[in-house]
Amino acid sequence: MPEPAPVSVSATLAADEAMARRRRAGEQVLPMTSGEIGLPVHPALRERLAAAVDENAYGPVPGGEALRAASAGYWERRGLGTDPALVVAGPGSKPLLFALLLAIGGDVVVPVPSWVSYAAQARLAGARPIAVPTLPGQGGVPDPERLREAVTAARAAGQHPRSVVVTVPDNPTGTIASPETVRHLAAAARRLDLVIVSDEIYRDLVYDPSASVESPARHAPERTVVTTGLTKNLALGGWRTGVARLPEGDLGRALYDRLVSIASQIWSSPTAPVQTAAAYAFGEPPEIIEHIAASRRLHETVARAVADRFTAAGATLAPVRATSYLYPSFEALRGHLARTHGILDGDGLARFLTERHGLGVLPASAFGESRQVLRIRAATSRLYGDTEERRWAALTAPDPLELPWIRAAVDRVGTVLASLADTASLSSSAQS
Template identity: 55%
Template sequence: MEQRRARGERVLPMGFGEAGLPVHPLLRDELRAASGRNAYGPVAGLPELRAAAAGYWTRRGLRTDAEQVVVAPGSKALLFAMRMACGGDVILPRPSWVSYAAHDELLGSRVWHVDTPPGGGGVPDPERVARTLGLARAAGREIRQVIVTLPDNPTGTIARPEIVESLGRVARENNLTVVSDEIYREVAHPGQSVAFPALFAPERTVVTAGLSKSHALGGWRLGIARFPDSAHGRRLRAHVLGIASEVWSTAAVPVQRAAVLAYEEPQVLVEHVAASARLHARVAEAVAARWAAHGARVTAPQGGFYVYPDLDARRAHLSRKWSVTTGADLADLLLDRHGVVVLPGHVFGEAPEALRLRVATSLLYGTAPDQREAALAAEEPLTLPWIAAALRHLEEALDDVLGTAETE
């Protein structure tokens, strides 16, 4: 991307899952005010932050005590520590976020991918999960954990509650630990609701969340986990704290102070997060519509800032005109001819020949802070010149590469 930019060529950055929005001034003030706090903090996190995080979950119907919470520099660190603490093999939804499988590669354990059912983005098909456990046992392997993502990255969709409930039942029957990655919960699109797997398998579900997406604070590194109030939960939490103590010691204390404010949810911050969710919804829908108009099968986006078009219906055209037969070929073609950056489905666990792409929409809000502020404040963000230009760029690229749906 940078090379293309340096050559003066156009780039449409839709590869990276960054929230693309400014920091709220209240959080900045809080961080500045706490910058003198230079001593190490407790490994589990500041007590006031654990209490605020417990309040955040309790207000949403998931009763939580501060003792169940662990704070870390990002939820990714918590997800890795959880994999290490759980041990055994893991079931991941196909498709699923890149780092889950990478964690198992680092740990030397094995990933069992299970397709998501229709309406179940981010959750592996519960019936197939049960079957996969048998297959693993027959191969002499033990699966101990399943990861779900609600709302989902890469598909930008939210699994239906009945699917989440069945998954919870299968997990309970088979003593699986469920890790529910809910980093996108607060940016579910307006009118969408997100089930809590922790209500369906309460003694076995760990929830992870953080401020990277809801408050666009990826670089501040702040994640939280909620462990179940059960003997299993207490054992896992103690194990994760042991790993935390030897690896990261504590999340940055000034950042934790700002996070207390975020999780106490004063009205201005609630409105700020709601405005981000509206913006994500508007732009993701506009991007999805452009892929659909070019013959892609694409589920309407429901949360976060991703669209996941499937170009299988255009396979004959893509093969004939461009010799494109894999998702990676298609992503390369879009980059080479048009500077459109997207990720091929295979990095999310799909077969190489799947013509699926993850299209991140949040870097279209602009490059300069004032553009991003304007996008957040706009009644109709699609009319802002830089967003309209980005959508035109996408349309031109799709016209060239895919033609229209009738081209077949």
């Protein structure tokens, strides 16, 4: 008999709504809580959706042929040959991830830190999340050595870990695990007989186009499920569209069947008109490629500028190489923050920034860390402007930091952090 599901509201979505309420109440806030991408819909996708409004049939549970074939092409162009018959589309990669955990069964290894919903979904699926830390600069991939220890210990204690979640590139750290780390993770997962669930929704938001982004599907193809969606690269969170790529072979075929069964009972099929637009996007015509490239450049410029403000205030963070997330540590300021502001932990730091200064951020504890960890996650993807016009201007500006509203937002971050760290003199000397 199941107890009512043990779950709290998604930290990112809850914080986002709190910021929206404060903004409506007239407060000046900088919403850096969620990874929502504040950029406009590309006109080609608007047109495809508008042209598909007649589509009102359910269609196949795993999505229509066009979307599945386009998704397969998307992965093939990234070195992952894909059978469209092993692609499952859903209303976002989030429900796909949840359904995958149900389909695999058993307990779930999640990296720490990691996205707020992996552990929550595991609990909803009746599993116990097993937390395994990542290595510095290797966000999203549990340290393979500690993975072995944790799984061995969990099995000895009667738990049944059957899967490990990885995020490449990573949320919340904005780092990309090295090919070597991914290879070791894949080898460990094989030895431990774990399914790898590889969340690659940030794959198109790697700043350096020549950077190698390794999927575990290259090294453990028989046991890796890859998920992605259009929420991040094309700012389509509100459209709710995601896809999963199941592995070839017996395991993959069995998982596919189970995933489709679960999808049929939970959500029936992905929204039909959105599928049509999503198929176009996954086909990656030139204007979509260019749009994503422009978004990526914008993310890089603004994320790095904000990262500089954190560094200037005395925080430390691994160089951000992808996404629009920063995960700075204020450990070096621990004594100062306690003495001057009464800030004792990550939760206190996030509260101080959010409630005192309207700088919406999330504490490390939202990502599975101890609340003692003096880190916060700041997402910079909502700083591009509040109107379509400003967002387009941000996308097309040679230097987005020269746009007054972006400059003002970045400066405000700098001012708040300077007051936090009492680095006003340092900050003003940097400006001179």
